Amino acid sequence: MNTVKRVLLLGAGGWAREHWIDIVWPDFRDKVEIVGLVDMNEKALLSSGAVLGLSEEVLFTDMDKAFSATNADFCVIVLPPHAHRIAVEKAARYNLPILSEKPIADSYDDVKAIYTAVSKKKLKMAVIQNYRYEAPIMTLKKVLESKKLGRIDYIVARYASDYRQPGSWDVGSVYEMEHPLLVEGSIHHLDMIRNLSGSDCKTIQCTSWNPDWSNFKDNANAMVMMEMDNGVKAIYEGSSLAAGTINRWHQEYYRVECEKGSVVVDRGDRIVRVYTRDEDGKQTIEEIPPVSELASGHHQILTEFLRWLDGGPAPETVLDDNIRSAVMVFAAIKSAEENKQQIPRNFLPQL
Ligand SMILES: NC(=O)c1ccc[n+]([C@@H]2O[C@H](COP(=O)([O-])OP(=O)(O)OC[C@H]3O[C@@H](n4cnc5c(N)ncnc54)[C@H](O)[C@@H]3O)[C@@H](O)[C@H]2O)c1
Numbered sequence: 273m274n275t276v277k278r279v280l281l282l283g284a285g286g287w288a289r290e291h292w293i294d295i296v297w298p299d300f301r302d303k304v305e306i307v308g309l310v311d312m313n314e315k316a317l318l319s320s321g322a323v324l325g326l327s328e329e330v331l332f333t334d335m336d337k338a339f340s341a342t343n344a345d346f347c348v349i350v351l352p353p354h355a356h357r358i359a360v361e362k363a364a365r366y367n368l369p370i371l372s373e374k375p376i377a378d379s380y381d382d383v384k385a386i387y388t389a390v391s392k393k394k395l396k397m398a399v400i401q402n403y404r405y406e407a408p409i410m411t412l413k414k415v416l417e418s419k420k421l422g423r424i425d426y427i428v429a430r431y432a433s434d435y436r437q438p439g440s441w442d443v444g445s446v447y448e449m450e451h452p453l454l455v456e457g458s459i460h461h462l463d464m465i466r467n468l469s470g471s472d473c474k475t476i477q478c479t480s481w482n483p484d485w486s487n488f489k490d491n492a493n494a495m496v497m498m499e500m501d502n503g504v505k506a507i508y509e510g511s512s513l514a515a516g517t518i519n520r521w522h523q524e525y526y527r528v529e530c531e532k533g534s535v536v537v538d539r540g541d542r543i544v545r546v547y548t549r550d551e552d553g554k555q556t557i558e559e560i561p562p563v564s565e566l567a568s569g570h571h572q573i574l575t576e577f578l579r580w581l582d583g584g585p586a587p588e589t590v591l592d593d594n595i596r597s598a599v600m601v602f603a604a605i606k607s608a609e610e611n612k613q614q615i616p617r618n619f620l621p622q623l
Pocket residue numbers: 283284285286287288310311312313316333335349350351352353355373374375400402442443444445456
């Protein structure tokens with residue numbers, strides 16, 4: 273049954289406006305109808321409502337009224353992470369499937385509460401982890417899956433943005449919150465390490481800190497060392513204060529060292545490069561332009577989510593999978609706080 277689905281959109285400002293309203297929804301007009309829009313900020317609500325051509329009756333500053341007044345088929349959460357729990361708990365009360373922006377939440381307690389609320393009701397919930405569906409990443413993964421480089425030994429990941437000026441990282445309240453890099457940023461990169469290694473994380477050791485010249489209240493930088501269940505090792509460097517070389521959003525550096533060579537994607541051209549050597553040590557560099565038969569990022573996840581609602585397979589980034597990336601973040605935070613290696617599996621919520 274491929275009927276048009278009715279969606280309640282929670283969040284009308286920031287990323288909801290910049291990406292979901294201006295870029296995603298126009299491509300889903302024949303599949304999704306927005307039947308309600310929620311934001312506590314009236315200005316953002318009215319402005320986004322006008323862009324979407326919605327009447328004032330379906331614009332809500334009160335989340336409860338929105339859930340009770342709209343007969344939606346699912347909801348999309350594009351609120352700041354501290355508001356995810358309240359939105360999920362309300363959606364669970366109405367048995368409404370949920371597609372939520374990452375991260376699941378900004379605190380371990382909220383992640384556990386969300387996981388419990390959704391699991392108890394056997395609700396469908398998926399989390400947006402859009403970087404998995406970028407052409408350079410899909411291309412790099414294909415090289416790994418072809419096995420032409422043999423088994424994976426270790427992964428090196430780098431993310432570095434110049435967010436030294438207050439407000440230059442324009443997501444939520446990153447300059448005020450606890451662990452802004454790990455919670456708001458690194459969730460994408462730790463999830464990517466699971467994605468590329470094809471395994472969950474066995475152990476994690478993290479150092480995170482806030483240099484004197486940082487304008488963030490809490491730690492803006494981190495280094496993380498991991499071992500995955502399948503034996504793959506990984507190292508991650510994350511910086512929100514990069515003054516020199518940059519690997520910002522969509523330009524992250526990933527290098528996968530394998531038995532018979534390495535494969536790299538770097539900033540700039542985003543070409544995937546495969547490095548191998550012949551028996552005499554002569555190096556060959558194969559350049560592979562990024563291609564993917566799937567849609568990119570949000571478009572792909574929303575497409576999979578709609579198919580799931582129609583009885584198709586669950587998206588890759590369902591809550592049961594994404595919780596395994598979320599616990600890496602909270603285990604990393606605990607590791608940094610206690611200067612001790614942690615076992616992310618021990619952080620998985622018990623029902
Ligand atoms: N996937 C990505 O690449 C990506 C990129 C950017 C942001 N995000 C995510 O999108 C989400 C939203 O981020 P943002 O920067 O737009 O956040 P934001 O802090 O700018 O808030 C977005 C909107 O939510 C509203 N809001 C906040 N609390 C509310 C509540 N309790 N009830 C109703 N409305 C409320 C605010 O008024 C605001 O208009 C976050 O989870 C963030 O991590 C994802």
